[in-house]
Amino acid sequence: MSPVGTQHYLVVAGLMFAFGALGVLWRRNALGVLLSVEVMLNAGNVALVAFARERGQVDGQALALFVMAVAAAEAAVGLALVVSVFRTRRTVNLDELGELRG
Amino acid sequence: MSGLLYSLQELVASNPLVRAGLLIGFSLALVLQIVPVMIWLERKLCAYIQDRIGPNRAALFGMIRAGGFFHTITDALKLLTKEDIRPVQANKGLFLLAPFLVVAPVLLTVAVLPWADDVVLADGRRVPMQIAQLDVGLLYIFAVAGLTVFGILLAGWASNNKYSLLGGLRAASQLVSYEVGLTLAAVSLMVTFETVKLEQMVTLQEGWRLGVVFQPIAFVIFLVATFAESNRVPFDLPEGESELVAGYHTEYTGFKFALFMLAEYVHMIVSSVVIACVFFGGWQVPGLPTAELKANIVPVLRGGLVAGASVSILLAIVCLRRYLVGPHRWKDRGDLEPAFWGTILLVAGAVQIALAIAGVTRIPADAVPWLAAFVQFNMLMMKAGFFLFLYLWVRWTLPRFRFDQVMRLGWKMLMPIALANIVITAAVVTFGGRIFS
């Protein structure tokens, strides 16, 4: 087994991103979709950190911090939306939410 | 004997894993052994504040009661042997997981506590007296302590009980709110000390230049926030017995309940040590930086031993007077107890005087750094002990806050004051000159 390098991190990031994307596509539950989106964002962070480490710069890590902050904002607003939708429609099932109701 | 000690010293100095392992054992043992003492003190102190005596019955050999200290051990045994009830509808996995999620993070936080200054050996190698010297120091404590919120939320949810859920949600919102104030107060500290590492903050505080002198507002905010973070009165609404039965740990019995209590007390101890380190100089002996401490180790040890001896002999006189003269209330072998303690204290006092007179002068030069570390550790324990006493004192003095009062204090008072403190600190440091350069 070769010593761990950037490529290992990129494979991990790729797998995580793929699973996150699959979760977004598969799950019929708005909360589950938001969870999967968080996984995707983390995958991006892993890739950023790997490149930052390889080049010896902190720019990748600073960018990862910004991604983290944006993810926090997105999670907050997304959850607020889910709560608000649940109040009126009493469901978070995406199949039912997708139907326009008069 | 000295050969064994030398080889141990060599092992510790050369192998970082051995050093870390020994320090982990030491830190965990220390923290976990202070918990029973804290529980005992809490009950006794509570009693004396409320003008009564408190638990004083559990005895060894029918005689040694030690002021009710063994009640803690009996309580622990009782908790361990109680039936482990699980509500039928509760989520089994989460119910089991929750206590561990509360205990594990607080035990992890002891990893960055500096127990003493680096021990500098004769050949110049430094042996740090903390488990891990992390780059992020104080942030590690905040990050890991923030994970206790999960355990509490899951405990409230998994109990399948309205009151537990309410208690869990309230506790979680309280913890999250005061985390904000705590972190902001710590930010102004980081601006003052120009470092995030806990051990550097302690090293910089020499003499009178303590953290509390430069950041009094941050000290107050930090203190209040740690009270809230440990769910201690006046912020213990989530586990208030008169409000929510027992809040998020209503449905927990036996060992799992003991884990919740353990987590609370360990959190208290770690917070006291952190406050002592960051605001009051930690292991710094006032007026004696490490080098001077090592140079004057003999008078310092002598003074400490004499003080200890005088306290021991004073207590011995009190005990023996009680045995010889005082009212014998137990009417059984318990009346012999003052004699027992009196003789032990007399012997201890005599040993300390003997050490002060003769033993202290014959310290080998290699042992001096370790003895200096020992003195510094005792200093830290005294300072942390004062804050632990403060925790207990406040608990039995102040009434409990209502939940909306708790939220208002956290968001409307602590957070803006902490933010203003950061701005003022930054302005002073930028325009007035750096404090610790």
Place this chain on the structure above:
Amino acid sequence: MSAHDLVFWIFAILAVGAAFGVAVSPDPLRGAILLLLCLFSVAGLFAWAGAHFLAAMQVLVYAGAIVVLFVFVIMLLNLTPRELGRNDLGGAQWLGLGLVVVSMVGISAVAFNAKAAFPTVGKAAGAGGTAEIGSALLTTYAAPFEIVSLLLLAAMGGAVMLVKRDQAGATIDAIMTIRAKIDARTSRAFAPDPLQPDQHGPPARQQAVAGPRSGVDDTDARKPGGTV
């Protein structure tokens, strides 16, 4: 493989496994806990790569705040399986897993031939200290820093506005929840259908309804949770 590398493998496998678990778990609470595990493993990966500050921030922000928010919302909504929605993929998850693994193996075969291990000496080895990131954030990246803080402020305000109920709505909610409680206790045969939110009890009562029920406080007899 050294012990140092073994730690990486443990974190990597945990992260990927937990990510898969988040994608397929039917219960959102279990998904949130698996997300917690995933984030913790990613923090471990960050720390392994030398990004200590980022690892601490990951635990503090992501695991300590965002996932707490998720768990809060999951507990407040207190969803029955009917409201959660059908999450039965019928075996599609294994197909997806297979596709992902095959594609990653293919990509890795190309990537592994080209790259070397992480540099362990020199400039690259020491990067990632807190001071370095701090100075980078406040000098090179000062503008994005400020803009992100504005973004967070906007998100905070937006989230509060989204869940705020106005005065009339709050009163109607209170009335409706009390009515629903009475109905649930008196007309036991009737169970409100979550797919049709305008039913508020036996049909006779529906004419008395002033508007759509918009309360989240689940004080129906059928729900185990309580109001917060």
